Amino acid sequence: MKVGLFVTCLVDLMRPNIGFCALRLLESAGCEVVVPADQTCCGQPGYNSGDRKAAQALARKVIEEFDACEYVVVPSGSCSGMIRAHYPELLAEFPDLRAKAEALAGKTYELTDFLQNMVRLDRVPGKFSGTVTYHDSCSGLREMGVKSQPRALLAKVAGLSVREMQQPEQCCGFGGTFAVKYGDISSRIADLKCEDVLSTGADALVLGDLGCMLNIEGRLRRRGDNNTRVLHVAEVLAGELPQD
Amino acid sequence: MQITSQDFKRVSSLKLTDPQLQKAMGNAKGKLVVTRARSILELDNFEDIREAAARIRDFGLQHMDVLLEEWERNATAAGTIVHWVESPQDVNAKVIEIARNHGVRKIIKSKSMLGEETNLNHALEDAGLDVRETDLGEYIIQQSGETPSHIIAPAVHKSKEDVADLFAEKHGRRRLTDIAALTHEAREILRPHFLDADMGISGANFIVAETGSTMIVTNEGNGRMTTTMPRVHVAITGIEKIIPTLEDVSMILRLLTRSATGQSISNYLSFTTGPKRDADKDGPGEFHVIIVDAGRTRILGSEMREALRCIRCGACMNHCPVYQNIGGHAYGWVYPGPIGSILTPSFIGLENAIDLPNAATLCNQCGVVCPVKIPLPDLMRKLREKQVERGLRPWTERLGLRLWAWAATRPAIYSLLTRIGARIGKIAGGSDGVLHKLPPGGAGWTSGRDFPAPKGKTFRELYARRPVAGKGAKS
Numbered sequence: 001m002k003v004g005l006f007v008t009c010l011v012d013l014m015r016p017n018i019g020f021c022a023l024r025l026l027e028s029a030g031c032e033v034v035v036p037a038d039q040t041c042c043g044q045p046g047y048n049s050g051d052r053k054a055a056q057a058l059a060r061k062v063i064e065e066f067d068a069c070e071y072v073v074v075p076s077g078s079c080s081g082m083i084r085a086h087y088p089e090l091l092a093e094f095p096d097l098r099a100k101a102e103a104l105a106g107k108t109y110e111l112t113d114f115l116q117n118m119v120r121l122d123r124v125p126g127k128f129s130g131t132v133t134y135h136d137s138c139s140g141l142r143e144m145g146v147k148s149q150p151r152a153l154l155a156k157v158a159g160l161s162v163r164e165m166q167q168p169e170q171c172c173g174f175g176g177t178f179a180v181k182y183g184d185i186s187s188r189i190a191d192l193k194c195e196d197v198l199s200t201g202a203d204a205l206v207l208g209d210l211g212c213m214l215n216i217e218g219r220l221r222r223r224g225d226n227n228t229r230v231l232h233v234a235e236v237l238a239g240e241l242p243q244d
Numbered sequence: 245m246q247i248t249s250q251d252f253k254r255v256s257s258l259k260l261t262d263p264q265l266q267k268a269m270g271n272a273k274g275k276l277v278v279t280r281a282r283s284i285l286e287l288d289n290f291e292d293i294r295e296a297a298a299r300i301r302d303f304g305l306q307h308m309d310v311l312l313e314e315w316e317r318n319a320t321a322a323g324t325i326v327h328w329v330e331s332p333q334d335v336n337a338k339v340i341e342i343a344r345n346h347g348v349r350k351i352i353k354s355k356s357m358l359g360e361e362t363n364l365n366h367a368l369e370d371a372g373l374d375v376r377e378t379d380l381g382e383y384i385i386q387q388s389g390e391t392p393s394h395i396i397a398p399a400v401h402k403s404k405e406d407v408a409d410l411f412a413e414k415h416g417r418r419r420l421t422d423i424a425a426l427t428h429e430a431r432e433i434l435r436p437h438f439l440d441a442d443m444g445i446s447g448a449n450f451i452v453a454e455t456g457s458t459m460i461v462t463n464e465g466n467g468r469m470t471t472t473m474p475r476v477h478v479a480i481t482g483i484e485k486i487i488p489t490l491e492d493v494s495m496i497l498r499l500l501t502r503s504a505t506g507q508s509i510s511n512y513l514s515f516t517t518g519p520k521r522d523a524d525k526d527g528p529g530e531f532h533v534i535i536v537d538a539g540r541t542r543i544l545g546s547e548m549r550e551a552l553r554c555i556r557c558g559a560c561m562n563h564c565p566v567y568q569n570i571g572g573h574a575y576g577w578v579y580p581g582p583i584g585s586i587l588t589p590s591f592i593g594l595e596n597a598i599d600l601p602n603a604a605t606l607c608n609q610c611g612v613v614c615p616v617k618i619p620l621p622d623l624m625r626k627l628r629e630k631q632v633e634r635g636l637r638p639w640t641e642r643l644g645l646r647l648w649a650w651a652a653t654r655p656a657i658y659s660l661l662t663r664i665g666a667r668i669g670k671i672a673g674g675s676d677g678v679l680h681k682l683p684p685g686g687a688g689w690t691s692g693r694d695f696p697a698p699k700g701k702t703f704r705e706l707y708a709r710r711p712v713a714g715k716g717a718k719s
Contacts, residue, residue: 007703007704009652009662011703012662012702012703012704013662013665013666013698013702013703014666014696014698014699015698015699016699016701016702016703016706016707017699019703019707020703020706020707035707037655037704037707037708038655039655039704040652040653040655040658041652043652045645045648046645046648046649047625048606048625048628049628049632049637049641049645050625050627050628050629050630050631050632050633050637051629051632051642051645051646051649052629052632053649054645054646054648054649057649057653058649058652058653061653138605138606138607138608138609139608142607142608142609142611142612143608169609170565170609171565171605171607171609173565173605174605175604175605175606175607176605176606177602178602178603178604178605178606179688179689180685180686180687180688180689181602181603181688182253182256182566182602182603182688183687183688183689183690183691183692183693184256184257184260184688184691184692185256185260185566185569185570185603186605186688186689186692186693187691187692187693188260188569188692189565189566189569189605190692190693191692192569213696214695214696215693217696218678218689218693218694218695218696219692219693219694221676221678221693221694221696222692222693222694242699
């Protein structure tokens with residue numbers, strides 16, 4: 001399988017380890033992985049801020065970059081959701097691009113969905129001694145149908161057990177630029193998520209989206225919690241936890 | 245209602261630190277979410293019914309002209325007096341005119357959100373009329389001089405202790421704290437008004453074309469008394485409330501009460517088809533219905549059309565993480581929460597509600613629970629696009645987006661900038677690995693959170709240096 005890996009701008013800038021973990025998982029599943037060198041961003045910040053033209057320019061770029069790939073895999077629910085759920089509408093006014101956008105949408109997968117349902121990974125390299133809790137990121141859950149896939153994969157990690165939050169599907173309050181424009185509301189929502197995470201007593205919060213990750217981790221640290229780790233699901237599955 | 249949507253930022257911040265509101269919202273939080281989730285399990289084809297309900301609402305909007313005329317013919321045949329009104333002010337003027345024609349002094353009112361749009365109570369009071377809200381939540385709000393903070397639970401922002409204080413003060417009686425006792429007290433106070441009111445005013449959840457009826461969905465019995473006891477009744481309702489048939493109403497009701505309060509069915513469903521007939525034991529001698537546009541045809545012709553499907557269940561706000569924490573008043577007009585973030589700018593002007601379409605995480609918890617499948621986040625995003633098109637966003641934000649897009653479409657420059665950013669960020673994060681304060685553009689983030697620092701190198705630069713032996717390391 002020839003898979004294009006779209007690492008996303010936040011992984012590129014903030015947490016490169018996650019990109020390498022995704023790469024390792026795909027390669028361990030026997031995929032031939034291509035990482036287009038000029039990739040940047042899916043355009044979501046512009047799209048959700050009302051700058052449709054900026055979003056269109058980036059969508060056009062992503063479409064060209066991944067045109068030759070059989071599949072496109074993204075270690076993020078919201079960036080894969082942007083491509084699958086929004087590109088066709090975003091480019092609807094360009095008849096030549098609409099078909100390409102739909103083709104790309106049809107072959108784009110969130111990482112855990114791809115590993116569980118497409119390559120049907122039966123073993124994962126990761127080991128983890130402890131309890132984790134999984135946060136369902138909004139776009140992953142509601143745009144990409146990611147719910148059971150990460151849990152099924154985490155169940156294959158030796159030594160790991162999952163303890164669910166009361167409301168794992170509740171938004172963490174990130175919302176892209178919302179987190180900056182309405183920082184106090186966003187922080188309050190993040191705080192409630194932290195409470196829910198902490199009430200599980202888990203050693204780590206695991207999730208599949210960088211935005212939520214930075215948001216919840218940022219709130220935990222501000223609360224003075226330096227013990228609860230916040231990990232991307234790819235890091236746990238690949239067994240390559242970041243060195244702090 | 246007075247419009248304060250432009251104060252959203254300031255008011256929402258105050259609400260986050262208002263202990264009374266936080267207590268009341270904390271009590272309410274999750275209750276309606278849980279009851280809804282439980283009640284929709286009673287339906288084994290919930291998603292199919294949602295789809296059908298959305299189609300019924302769309303059909304009503306699509307064929308509104310024909311259906312409204314059918315409704316009017318049937319209503320008139322049943323003896324209803326129908327008025328067509330275009331502006332909010334004309335609604336109030338028409339109600340006052342009817343009241344004057346009948347020598348009305350006292351009015352009892354059942355819940356009407358349209359009445360909030362037109363500021364009806366104030367207009368009636370200014371005209372010297374005595375108006376009493378009879379829905380318990382609306383009664384509380386009227387006593388406290390506030391506005392509803394939720395479309396079906398108008399006093400949800402008040403705790404029972406708040407209500408206990410209010411009733412003790414307004415009723416001049418001993419302070420009671422038991423909810424049942426407080427309700428009983430309100431009932432005692434209201435009962436004489438039901439008996440001697442000259443006119444009743446209600447809204448309508450729907451109007452039914454095939455029968456010419458108006459209908460209301462209630463739990464307290466006040467709605468039925470309001471529509472039947474006084475000698476004159478006036479129902480005010482928006483043109484979008486049209487439903488073709490009773491069969492369609494029954495389809496939508498399966499969703500409405502479950503989505504709103506988690507009930508399989510409400511305590512009362514009241515259909516009113518014309519005034520009291522000779523053989524009837526009760527009912528108003530005269531029945532007026534005021535059919536109102538007040539901006540609806542403009543929305544119908546806009547990209548916000550799908551918002552007119554709304555059946556006013558409140559599920560979107562009950563499930564909204566923003567609403568749950570700030571309550572409804574911060575939204576600054578009649579309709580709060582996600583649907584309000586679309587309706588308010590549509591009714592009062594995008595430039596008068598700049599924050600509302602932006603004050604949402606686009607989590608889509610609202611969209612997945614909406615019983616008539618209004619794509620709420622998509623509509624909010626469209627309004628954000630309109631704000632950009634009309635130059636309503638701050639220039640700093642527009643410039644920021646332009647610069648970001650400019651760089652992100654130029655991979656070499658983008659690569660350089662991100663490499664610099666990753667390095668500076670890592671240094672700034674120091675040994676903690678977090679930034680405690682971001683510069684002005686990002687200060688909102690660090691007002692309540694740290695910002696986890698980057699790790700010093702970008703994925704792209706590390707990947708470019710990856711040993712060539714690695715499988716598939718081409719690009």
